[in-house]
Each structure stands twice: as C-alpha cells, then as structure tokens.
Amino acid sequence: MDTHFPGRDRLIRAFDAAVTAGDTASTMRALRSTLCDAIHSGDVRLPDEVFEGRPDHYARRELYRSPEHGYAVVAMTWGPGQGTPIHDHSGMWCVESVWHGALEVVQYELCEQAGERYRFVPAGVTQAGAGSAGSLIPPHEHHTICNASDHDIAVSVHIYQDRMTSCSVFEPEHGDWYVRQPRVLQLDDAPAAAH
Ligand SMILES: [Fe+2]
Secondary structure, three states, X not given: OEOEOOOHHHHHHHHHHHHOOXXXXXXXXXXXXXXXXXXXXXXXXXXXXXXXXOOOOOEEEXXXXXXXXXXXXXXXXXXXXXXXXXXXXXXXOEEEEEEEOEEEEEXXXXXXXXXXXXXXXXXXXXXXXXXXXXXXXXXXOEEEEEOOOOOOOEEEEEEEOOOOOEEEEEEEEEOOEEEEEEEEOOOOOOOOEOX
C-alpha cells in the first residue's frame, strides 16, 4: 500500500536515509528524530481517515511499505480506553510516535519462560504525548499501549522493520505469569488519499 498525503514524499526520503544510516541504534535515532520533526513542523498532513477510530478495536492502517528496504509505516487510531495486551514484535525493531493525543506505554521485562508460559514484570510506564517517539529493539520488545483518555482519540505512527502480519500476545494467568497466544494482525482499510 502506498498512500499519498501532503509531506509524504519528504518523509519517505528521510525514512529511507534513516534505515541505511548504519547500525540499528543509529537507524532508531534517525527515525525517531524524523518523526518528531515531522509532527512538530506540521508539514505532514496524515489522511483524514487516520483520525477516525473504530468502535470495537484500535485501527491499523498501512500508509506505506518500502519496496526497496521492506519497512512498513502503519498509522494506528486508538479510541478512548482502547489498547493492547502485552505483545511482542515478532523479533523486529519498531519506532512508535504519537501523532495526536496521548498514549500510555508500559514496558515489560521478560524474566522467565516455561514452555508457553512467560513471566513478565513491568519495567517503566511512559505517558507519551503528541510529538514524542520511542523505539523497541528485540529482545526488549514487550509492551502494552493504551489510550487512557476517556474522551479523546489518539493517533500513532509506527515504522516496522518489515510488514508485521502476526505477533504473540500474552494473556494474564496468575501473578506475573502470562500465557503466549499467537495473533494474526489485521489491517483496516487504508486511506485512499488526503483531500
Ligand atoms: Fe507494539
């Protein structure tokens, strides 16, 4: 999918430069600053559809996939109270930015594993506001995301190393223990274009 919107071409050029920046840490740094600059400058206008939530789930809309580098740009729309269980990123790096509203991100540290049972402990809560960005590099890839607002939507833009079509989610068992479940990730209709 390749959706056109104002500021898109410059953004993609900056992403392309970032993913060829060298090591993963340099790529993460460059992607984070590209996203933060784009949000603060106001030069990029995401398609209107991205600001429309879905009543029963947070929406995932792919804005771009790089034919050359393989990375994927996905916009997510979080209605009030919508969020994720603890999940992984299928071993891929990811940069996540808050474009609009605010998100609560809880990082988890994997402490123990026994078959499909995993023990996680929370390792920090971030209240991420619009214009902020963070990155995940495996194996430190477990977290939850939630729009804690009871009235505002939140929009985030994620860049994944590759298209992520499935991941693992971790359902609470008891105490700090969770059971791994595979999850297929769906995309909502991609926006056709910005008006
Ligand atoms: Fe995530």
